[in-house]
Amino acid sequence: MAQKQVSIREIAELSGVSVATVSRVINNNGRFSETTRQKVMAVIREQGYETNAMAKGLRMRKSNTVGIVVPDLNNSFFADLVEKIEQQLFETGYSTIICDTARDPYKEAGYLKMLEAKLVDGLIVISGLKEFDSQQLSRHVPIVCIDRKPNTNKIKYIGSDHYKGAQLATEKLISAKTNPVLLAGSRDSPSLIDRIKGYQDTLSKNELPADNTSVIRLTEEEEQTPDTRRSALREILRKLMTKSQPPIGIFAVSDTLAADVLIAAHSMFISVPSDLKVIGFDDAPIARYCYPELTTIRQNTDEIAVRATSYLVSAIQGKTEQNSSINKLVDVSLVNRSTV
Amino acid sequence: MAQKQVSIREIAELSGVSVATVSRVINNNGRFSETTRQKVMAVIREQGYETNAMAKGLRMRKSNTVGIVVPDLNNSFFADLVEKIEQQLFETGYSTIICDTARDPYKEAGYLKMLEAKLVDGLIVISGLKEFDSQQLSRHVPIVCIDRKPNTNKIKYIGSDHYKGAQLATEKLISAKTNPVLLAGSRDSPSLIDRIKGYQDTLSKNELPADNTSVIRLTEEEEQTPDTRRSALREILRKLMTKSQPPIGIFAVSDTLAADVLIAAHSMFISVPSDLKVIGFDDAPIARYCYPELTTIRQNTDEIAVRATSYLVSAIQGKTEQNSSINKLVDVSLVNRSTV
DNA sequence: AATCAAAAAGTAAACGCTTAATATACGTTT
DNA sequence: AAACGTATATTAAGCGTTTACTTTTTGATT
Missing domain, CATH: 3.40.50.2300 (Response regulator)
Structure with a gap:
């Protein structure tokens, strides 16, 4: 069965250094010699070591994960938007928990609890019945609302015109x-x-x-x-x-x-x-x-996705980016096809 | 900013018991008196305590999360299926990480690593270019493939006829x-x-x-x-x-x-x-x-979703359910509309 | 009143990781 | 040769839980 996942400790033993050193090598911070770097990396590759996200998350108090709350994945507009946001986040190194609330406030509340328990680093809320109530979260994390008004101006709003x-x-x-x-x-x-x-x-x-x-x-x-x-x-x-x-x-x-x-x-x-x-x-x-x-x-879902993720990511990383364009509504245009 | 998340320790202090007792009350296991139960619960509610999923996950070596790997959320068949599976899992108490691979094998591999690092308890793989190669995972978790052949019979296959x-x-x-x-x-x-x-x-x-x-x-x-x-x-x-x-x-x-x-x-x-x-x-x-x-x-996406999740959940929980129907292909039917 | 089993609660270790504080080794400079 | 700075490595604590083990409390039985 479930062969034991190798931990940083075993990597340390196998390469004859301390766990601290292994950690430094992995995260490339602190000081270590090129020789040990190579030695450690070799062992890591050989053992197929993958760092345990829960342990890391616990220690760092963050999860490298963001939650997306969406009313309905079967709506092709939402699906499109979610797909784009998710792609952006993936490229930035975040993983995504997509929560389809089916427009059910109860389910929404449940998801928010869950996201909080999972220590998501940020939240994207798409559309939805009414104002998004930040009180539902007890911990403060950066949030961006897309096409949904937040109940406080601490939450970023992004939307089309x-x-x-x-x-x-x-x-x-x-x-x-x-x-x-x-x-x-x-x-x-x-x-x-x-x-x-x-x-x-x-x-x-x-x-x-x-x-x-x-x-x-x-x-x-x-x-x-x-x-x-x-x-x-x-x-x-x-x-x-x-x-x-x-x-x-x-x-x-x-x-x-x-x-x-x-x-x-x-x-x-x-x-x-x-x-x-x-x-x-x-x-x-x-x-x-x-x-x-x-x-x-x-x-413009591309634009919306880009703004939402770039704002969110910089907020997570503590940069209070002052890009003024980000406060303007996203522009909108008429596309002429055949029903008029 | 980020007000400190209350931990089990503070709940313990506030209600004048040990953390162990609080934990017991929360998970309703072990022994404790009704009086303490009420006391502890009151404090929990009052403080808005939510258990830290990372700590719990680390300790229990499981995450109560399953991953869904899907080629393309913009395909309405997949979106439909994913939505149903996700709903099922939510009802069963699992949360879901949806991974849209955009049919990119590189992205797929990246996601699998991530899912593994997050210690997902199980995996649902929907469709995809070629055989699903379980070698990509180093740890063994229950997997079900929907409309995608696995490369080993340790992985459950579910599909339509x-x-x-x-x-x-x-x-x-x-x-x-x-x-x-x-x-x-x-x-x-x-x-x-x-x-x-x-x-x-x-x-x-x-x-x-x-x-x-x-x-x-x-x-x-x-x-x-x-x-x-x-x-x-x-x-x-x-x-x-x-x-x-x-x-x-x-x-x-x-x-x-x-x-x-x-x-x-x-x-x-x-x-x-x-x-x-x-x-x-x-x-x-x-x-x-x-x-x-x-x-x-x-x-029949309802049927597929139900089979996939119920199999997965029982596999995760270690029940080797012997429901024979689960091995049959999912039945399929002609729906007459107006293009023939 | 003494005894004892069962119930209730507590202690402390461990899960896998990061990092501040320390220690050790290694050249250089005096 | 002593002294020192620097680069490198280790130790140990702590993140928030769960749980095996231990201790204390309770209350029934003699």
Whole structure:
């Protein structure tokens, strides 16, 4: 069975030096001669020694690990973002614990406890239902929130310019001669609020009624499964088609939602983009698998990933980097494809 | 800053008992009186004490953590599977380190070292380029491979019945009066081999030529980006359309590939399913976002996730559970949607 | 009241590592 | 040849737990 993992002690004995020396050689700190270095390294290689992360972590009071908290790995926007962040962190020498909360606050709390117990050195929190409450952690570690507002300014916030994104989307829909409607899920989030505001402001600026009648929210039951979601969407489309002249324009606040709209439309033989124009948000991988390919607002996940990790890493390492650009919102752009 | 994490020692002092007693209370083992239990628990709650996982791990020589190695989180089949496994493990009290290797053997090796250093208690390896080589680990831990053959029978293999899936797909295509073609990516994998075999055997059984001319593989460059992939696919479709009478039938060995085929077809104004019939594999979330919705072979990810975790957990806990069903391949089924 | 077993609590070592404090060896300079 | 500085190596403590072993307390039985 489980052959005993070789420890630094045995390396020390085998190479005829003390553990301290071995440790110094491994971490290349303190002083030692070239001869011993070679001797020790040889033994290490020969024995396939790997340093025990728990012992090291215990001693150093850090784990070289960061936690990522994400609502749903099956959402292609999140998956994309997580993958990029994880890649960045890997390159920087950190390992990552990915926690899929399934939007369950209980599960989220459980994960936070676990991450804390594991002494993660930092935390990246992506989206989520409400404000991120730092009180949940008892120990202070650097945290960055992506598209989720923290409850204290000690936590770094990084996010796209949702307001501008909504402006772009709305303008696009208006200039396509539609009377746009905004479509969102049941869940509130800070970024949704920005988007709705951008949408409504743009409406007003164009002298269109900016009341709440044109923002449509799915209910919680409706969005439960793909099927309920789609039938709700069909109902919404039906109403829209009777109430106003085609083409109608829908600004869906996420690409997945937009994708569902398209599916619903197909099943009703509504043709896109002639009778229905749809614009999504995210430019998630799925956007390119929609038919027609989805016109959408692109969030720059590369940029977000880079900013999040580089900030986090320097915060962990105690550098209070004063890069001013890091406080600006991440820019957003319209990508024209075939649904408008 | 970082307020000191309270340790078991302080809990002990505050409640006027020894650390050993506190430890006993926390883990509910050994003997202690109800009075002390309450006293200690009160202090623990009051102080927000959380046991230090590294210290515990060091002492116990285990981490309550399992690693998941996955080629690509952006593939909706993998994301789905990982999400389910992770959920299972969370419920069982294990935490999960998800490692996205991006199909890079170097990255994979790096991750394995890291997982080992972190003393993971078990490992789940999903798919991947070639045999999984257990030699990469120097310490023995329970491992389960999903859709990836291990190089030793000490490692548990779990996988769908790919052969049968291919049969079902091929028969479906044949009975839809097409002369089926199999379409695959450049990468070989054990499951692909099974699928090709199932495909060819079914061809033979129906007295159709089962040579290799009807299996089409994308080259590595072709599948690099969505765009190269799609233009390669358009080229393939073009050839197919000239060479034989519509309708043509394509058995794509994954849903993502099938989705790309559909996109390519749309851009060429080939109508599905009248002129082109496509059947995918996996029944990944994306299948329902294709247009038309994708007919495909369903892999039962729930079942796979349950088997993988329940086997792994019992192996970790030293139970050599003799559930015979666990050695059978996971069953697979045809789901009829709209592309055939 | 004395005895004793069972229950409750305590002591201390060990898990594998890093590092401050020390010790030793080795040339140089006087 | 003594003295000293420098480079190199060792000793030992401590990170926060668990647990085998030991000690103390409790309460029932004689």
